[in-house]
Structures are given as structure tokens and as C-alpha cells.
Amino acid sequence: DIVMTQTPLSLPVRPGESASISCRSSQSLFKRDDAHTYVDWYVQKPGQSPHLLIYTLSSRASGVPDRFSGSGSGATFTLKISRVQAEDVGTYYCMQHAEFPFTFGQGTRLEIK
């Protein structure tokens, strides 16, 4: 199984500052046949279901502010949140769907200082 490792697991951030979450996979998530990297980012706000932020490495889901961006390549990925706001509090997960079983990172809990 592909192991997804997120760091840090806890991320205190002041409002207005930027935050970065790293995700590493145990093997490359890049597929040559379609030139896409099969990693997504999700956020689960307190008491809510997860929802999609970023798909295939760097594409923002519908309605997601441009403060959120995904980057990386191969097996190393980053979610960056610019100008963090109080509403960004929650747990952020990376997920790979390059091969079965799909696997998630452990989650990174973002809190406001």
C-alpha cells in the first residue's frame, strides 16, 4: 500500500499569516499515460464532513478561494494557505488515488493562535 505521511500533525497559525502542510507518498503518484499526479487535498472542519480543496496536485475545486494552492511533484506535495483566516480551522488531509487501496495522510490540525 502507498503510505502518505503528513507534516506537521499540528499547525498553529496567526490570522493573516501563511501556512504550509507537507505530504509525502511512499512512491510516485505521477501517471505517465495521462501526465497527472493523483493526489488531492481535503479539509474537515470541526463537526463537518470532509470536502475537496485541491485535486490532481494543484487544481482548486469549485468555490475554493485562491488563498489555497497545491504544488509538488512525484512523491512530495505541499498545500499552502495564504492569509489564514479563522474559518480555515480544521484538519487537512492528503489522499492518493493513483492505485488501490486509496490512502490518506494522518491529517494536519490547523489551529489559530
Place this chain on the structure above:
Amino acid sequence: EENLAETGGGFIQPGGSLSLSCAATDFIVSAHSMTWVRQAPGRGLEWVAILYDGGATYYADSVKGRFAISRDKSKNTLYLQMNDLRAEDTALYYCARVNVKLYGPLDLWGHGSLVTVSS
């Protein structure tokens, strides 16, 4: 508005069976690939099973042979039949839509249905 609503969770003894339903609103389940993801209390997300629009299914090793994912076109509903339940299956079960046009992210999630397996 597109929506997913899970039902069928509850309290069940080890070895028992339970069936979860996921009713879709404003889109056709059989025209999409659909998946189940679970979250044990206080834990992270774990993928469980997927049903592609073409009918293929795949499962996590932890549930293979015990769980079955299916759909009913007439009811526009996705199902997860869970047999031989174990304490470690205790979790909030989410159904989610797989957007294959966007190369497979889970772009719509339900609110979840809680399954508790305990004696």
C-alpha cells in the same frame, strides 16, 4: 442542489450485519463512480470501497470478503452491505462521489452514518 444522505447506521454486536444506504439528490448515482470512506472515533480517514460507473468494484483489504458495495438505479441509492462486523469497524461511514472527469477526486460527501460494533 446535489446532496448525499447516508442512513442505516446503528449499534450492532460483533459478527452481525448492517446495510448502509446513501441516497443521492440532483444527480444520478449509476452515472457516476461512488465510494465509501470511514472515520473511526477521533481518528483519520480510511478508504473502504469503490464502485465505478462501469460496475467494477474494489475494496480495502480490511473489509474484503465481508463488505459489498452496490447501487440501485431505480432508487438512485448506493449501498454498503457489511457482514461479520468487528469492533474495529466502528466508525462514521461517509459516501462520496468520485469525479472521474476530474481524474477521480471525491467531490461530494455525505454527512456520514455512525456504525458502532460492540458487545
